[in-house]
Amino acid sequence: MNMPLQNSATWSDTLKIRKAHLNALLKTIDARLGKTTQIQTLTINAIKAEMANIERQLNHRK
Template sequence: MNKPLQNSTSWSDTLKTRKAHLNSLLKTMNAVPGKTSQTEALAIKAIKAEIAHIDSQLNRRK
């Protein structure tokens, strides 16, 4: 049987950290001037969907 780590972070903290990371990626991608390619647009859409999913998970844990 596996023992849980004593200093492991909570799942909520992990989700908050992931959300912060995704938000910083969005800021980086949106900072590029000019038109975005179709691939970049799809990546931005996927990141926003992941952030929405994380928000729903965090709201469910409250």
């Protein structure tokens, strides 16, 4: 007998939560004072690219 999931979020909710998580990570990385390393710059760029991708998916769902 298969029971339905009781606490299933919609795909849009999942994307919004992921975007909020990435935004918090970005703030954590940007909060550091001083010179940023190349790894930090690449990480920041990757997070921003992922956030843009999520935003496109959310806009597509509207």
